[in-house]
Amino acid sequence: MTTLASGFDPQSFETRLYQQWEGSGAFAPAxxxxxxxxxxxxxxxxxxxxxxxxxxxxxxxxxxxxxxxxxxxxxxxxxxxxxGIATEMVVSRNLAIEGKGETRDSLGREKFIAKVWEWKQxxxxxxxxxxxxxxxxxxxxxxxxxxxxxxxxxxxxxxxxxxxxxxIYRGQRLVNWDPVLKTAISDLEVVSEEENGHLWSIRYPLADGMSYEHMEVDADGVEILRETRDYVVVATTRPETMLGDTAAMVHPEDPRYLALHGKFVQLPLTGRRIPVITDDYVDRAFGTGVVKVTPAHDFNDYAVGQRHSLPLINIFTDDARVVSSRDDIADKYRGLDRFEARKLIVADLDAAGLLVEVKPHKLQVPRGDRSGQVIEPYLTDQWFVQxxxxxxxxxxxxxxxxxxxxxxxxxxxxxxxxxxxxDWCISRQLWWGHRIPAWFDDAGKVFVGRSEAEVRAAHGLGDAPLRQDPDVLETWFSxxxxxxxxxxxxxxxxxxxxxxxxxxxxxxxxxxxxxxxxxxxxxxxxxxxxxxxxxxxxxxxxGLVRDKNGQKMSKSKGNVLDPIDIIDGISADDLVAKRTFGLMQPKMAEKIEKDTRKEFPNGINPHGADALRFTMAALAGPGRDIKFDLARAEGYKNFCNKLWNATRFALMNVGDATFNGKPQPQTDAERWILSQLDRVSAEAAEHFASYRFDLLAQCLYEFAWNQFCDWFVELAKPALNGDDDAAADSTRHTLLYVLDALLRLLHPLIPFVSEELWQSVAPKLGKSGSLMLQPYPQAGDIDTTAFAQADADIEWLKAMASAVRRIRSELGVSPARQLALLARGGGADDASRLQRFDASLRFLCRLERIEMIAGEPPAAAPAVVGELQLFVPLEGLVDMDDERARLDKEIAKIAAEKDKSEAKLARFGAGVPAAVVEQERARLADWAGKLDALSAQRSRLG
Structure with missing residues (x-):
């Protein structure tokens, strides 16, 4: 008898099994x-x-x-x-929560890093x-x-x-700068999303009293404007950065500005003269066709500046405030936050009559994924890899x-x-991380080495004062x-x-x-x-894991699923609290709570790790994204339960018997399931080799659920309960052998339930230890070359049983009620199989008798398997009047579809593609065949 619990409960064994695995040292290379x-x-x-x-x-x-x-x-x-960044933020936030007044800066580098190690521990x-x-x-x-x-x-x-x-070199370059964290960050840590902004059009007066004749034409080349101007109009989405402009730029082939090549404009609000340069980077259709160039605060402008040897003027501090160090910047702007400076600069431009227009404009705004702040292209000294x-x-x-x-x-x-x-910027202005192994002397000269002692010895620095670079290496470097x-x-x-x-x-x-x-x-x-x-x-x-609707999982959308919650379950209240924690907007929190309670009114039930894992594998097809639906996990929880019950069935039918070696099958059902096992073992190896986890999950699911748990368990019952002791004993051995192999096949995907079940199966086969160390089934483990006939016979038997079951289902006949089955036609193989599998068919289909007939059957429900015609007599089985009415309704429906198809073919002209015509003819033939079969069935009912 089995010692397995009556029901599948993953929480009762998953943690226990993992502790055993890890404690055994089986995860180490061996x-x-x-x-x-x-x-x-x-x-x-x-x-x-x-x-x-x-x-x-x-x-x-x-x-x-x-x-x-x-x-x-x-x-x-x-x-x-x-x-580095994430950890410093977490520890800094913890310091604030503690309420002792300690901050990163107040603690200093050494004490703060000690706090980080303490938190990590x-x-x-x-x-x-x-x-x-x-x-x-x-x-x-x-x-x-x-x-x-x-x-x-x-x-x-x-x-x-x-x-x-x-x-590796150290130099001044433009980097992504987070003004809150005060460090360079990588492109991956920048999230750019479309936001509503504005496009400001600003007059830049021409220098040296110059003017020119400005002309514009429409799309057809018709002149629509001609006037003398002593200015150009520049369009920008960041007017505050004009304080750092070092050029105005036009396309070299733009006819409107040919007269300005090599001339100068007067930079508003500063008085600096800057050149008008030409570059084919300019999009003539954007704005006015004149753009400002700010090499120290825009990556594209930086590239332009390098090509034209423009000066780099930094106008911001590391916290994105206007610098106080430049004489050409008015006092009232100095020290202002960049967005405060924007408002004042725009107002001053307007007051000076230099603001032409402001219009709404959508633009991609880069924000730091940690701080949420707008990232500033910033000119700093950093370390780079060539x-x-x-x-x-x-x-x-x-x-x-x-x-x-x-x-x-x-x-x-x-x-x-x-x-x-x-070139790769590898330095970060943080404290937590690998500190850069470089030291500076008082003159600013830098020395690189594995330690300060090595640097001193290598460069003969003796006791000269040295200070180590305060920066750390970015985490991507390590x-x-x-x-x-x-x-x-x-x-x-x-x-x-x-x-x-x-x-x-x-x-x-x-x-x-x-x-x-x-x-x-x-x-x-x-x-x-x-x-x-x-x-x-x-x-x-x-790919990315998205929700069941294909939406990206995000806290702001309230659609995030925690895998641990799927494994162990979570109440509706706790799920709502988790999804709304930290949200600052009450309306957003209310919507997320409403949506969550609608989708999960009872929370999330425990599914176990195996159900989640099998879901992930089944969804892992080639492509970028997968849609995760919790209903799939529920289905695979049922799959685990199916395995559990099949194992209980096997153990109860085996009893105290034990077996060694490979089975010597006595029945066709055994030979068939062993052939199927050989086939699925080959498929599994192929799918592992090609990383097709979805196909792996699919083939193992099909073999486990349909072929083993459904068909073989049913096909085995006659032998298990029959009078042939040899067949019963052999079937028990095969049942255990295939179950053992199935659990080994499934173990990489669903390790917990497969291990728990195998521990009950293994002693019956003289095995012990852990399933995770058992050999994975391979094609050829058992010789199935002589099983081809049995394979074909059982497939025939399955088709027969499926046909009768379908009739029973369509007629709504109780599964417990005995039926008569009439058969007509077919070949010699069909006749032989009907005789050999008489007992199996009567058991599988609940048949009182099977009879071969030559003439027309009485009123009956038909089916076809190959060339063999099957009939289940209806007399006494269904209400004949109801069945006549059902058939009449179905005949009318099929006839209408046949008429539609005929009419469509009649309307087709010579220009209709041959493939379309052929498709419709095939459809008509199908409707005609169905109509003939239904009409014949109806005629038998009188």
Missing amino acids: GNGPAYTILLPPPNVTGTLHMGHAFQHTLMDALVRYHRMRGYRTLWQMGTDHA HSGDTIERQMRRLGASGDWSRSVFTMDPMPSQAVTEAFVRLHEQGL METLGKRGLELAESGAVKFVPPNWINTYRHWMENLQ SAMFPFSTQGWPDAAAMAERGFAQHVPSNVLVTGFDIIFFWVARMVMMTDHFTGQVPFHDVYIT
Whole structure:
């Protein structure tokens, strides 16, 4: 008898099983097989598991578990990223909540960093706990935090070597600047969305008393304006930056401004003379065709400034206030916030008669994803990596196939980035992170080295005062080292201990398309440069997880789902509180609460980790985005329950019997299910190799639910309950054998329920230990070459049973009621099968008798299987008058469709495509066939 609980309850065993797995050390690389390595894209130490993590981690864990079962020496390299900006924000917010008056600046660098480490110690492993809850079978004993000594040594070494090779330099360049966080940020940390703004048109007077004849024409070349002007009109969306203009610019072929080439204008409100330059960057159709050039506060203008050797004038402080250091800026603007300065400047332009017009204008506004503030292009001294040589090599590695993208079209995105590389800004104005290994003397000269002692010794500085650069390296720099910094590089002893030679390169990286450049490309370049290896062979690119309507999940939309809530459940009140927490707009919070209570009136019931994982795998088709519907997870929870009940059935029918080795099938049903097992094992291997997790989930679901749990369980019952002891014993063995293989097939996707069920099945087959260490089923595990006839026979039996069941369903006959089945026609195989499978058919279809007939049957419901005609007599089974009425209604409906099709064909002219005509003829033939069959059935009823 089974010791399994009567119902499937994932909360009763999932946590217990994970603790057993981790405690056993089974997640660590083991054995003598070939190495198989996956790098975990290290999540932020500040973060929590979101649906994107759940999606990617499910796929990675499936690959890891599959290859572990295949005998590979498997490593899933775990780790977390120190997340400089995010972590400083979290700790600063915690300081404010504590209410002691402490701030980042009041504490100072050392004490603040100590606070960060303290927070990391107590709260920084939340996401790792959540990954465990999902079932991630990574080697936690080797987990790497990017601020740990080993990766920190690698980061320092990489910086120093790149500097020695002339690939790292310090210079003044334009960067994305967050004026709240007061640091440069990467493009990935900038979110640009369309917002309502304005377009200001401003007169810039011509210098030196100059004027010119201005002429404009319409689209047809007809003159619509001609006048003498002593000014040009400039259109801008950021009038405050005019204080830093160093040129006005027109298109070299714009006929309106040919007379102004090489002339000067007077910059309003400052009195500076700036040149009129020409550049084909100008869009003549935008605004007036004259644009201002502010190289220190616009990335496009910066590029223009470089081409024309324009001066760079910075007009803002690091908190986006107008500088006080320039004599040409009026006192009243100095110290003003940039948007306050905008209002005053616009007012002064208007008062001076220089403001031509203001009109609404939609524009893309860049905001920092952490602070939400408008990002300022800002001119600062930063550290950069020269990318030209590294980029060419990185592109070569992908183009040659050394690094392969899956799906392959993503190489186009990679190629686009690599062909348009800019030097990489790697410094950040933060305290938390890898401090830049550079020291300045009193004269401002910079020295780079692995330590201050090394710098002093190398440059003979003795006791001269030195100060270390206060900046830190951006987290993408340390993340770029992840493939080799986690394996001990550059320390030879550590590399040997960690197995560098086995795990670099890794086999596959599973990551999102949004960081192909920011992380994937940089790992390719850095790993190749420092180790001569590629970081990974394959890059499997996933899409975004959206809600069931295809909308991006966001807090502002109130449609975010927490994977842990799906696994363990959450009440409606707690879900509302979570979704509305921190929202500042009451109306938004009210709407989100209303929508949430409508969608989840009872909250979210526990689904377990397996149901969520199977959902993620089933949705992982090739493409960019997936739509997550909680109903799918509910369906896969039912799937797990189906497995549970099938296992209980098997164990109850096996009793105390045990079996060894492979079964020796005695029945056709056994031979058929073993053939199906061989087929699905081959398909699973194929889908793992091609990263088609959706097809993997589909084929395993079909085999488990339909072929094993439904058909084989039913087909096995006659043998299990019959008088043939050999057939009964063999069927029990096959039942356990296939169930064991099925649980092994499913384990990479649904590890918890498969392990829990297998622990009850394994002793019956002389097995022990953990399912995760059992061999994964392979095609050919059992020889099925002699089972082809049984395979065909059972497929025939299934078709017969399905046909009779369909008749029963259409007539609304109770499943318990016995039926008579008449058969006519068919071939010799059909006659033989009817005789051999008489008992099975009567059992499966609840038949009192099966009879072959030669003539016309009595009033009956028909069906066809191949060439065999089937009839279920209706007398005494249904109300004949009701059945006549039903058929008459159906005949009228089909006849109407047939008439429509005939009329459509009659209307078709010579110009109608042949394919369309042929399609309609096929449709007509189909309607005609159905009408003939229904008419014949109706005629038998009289």
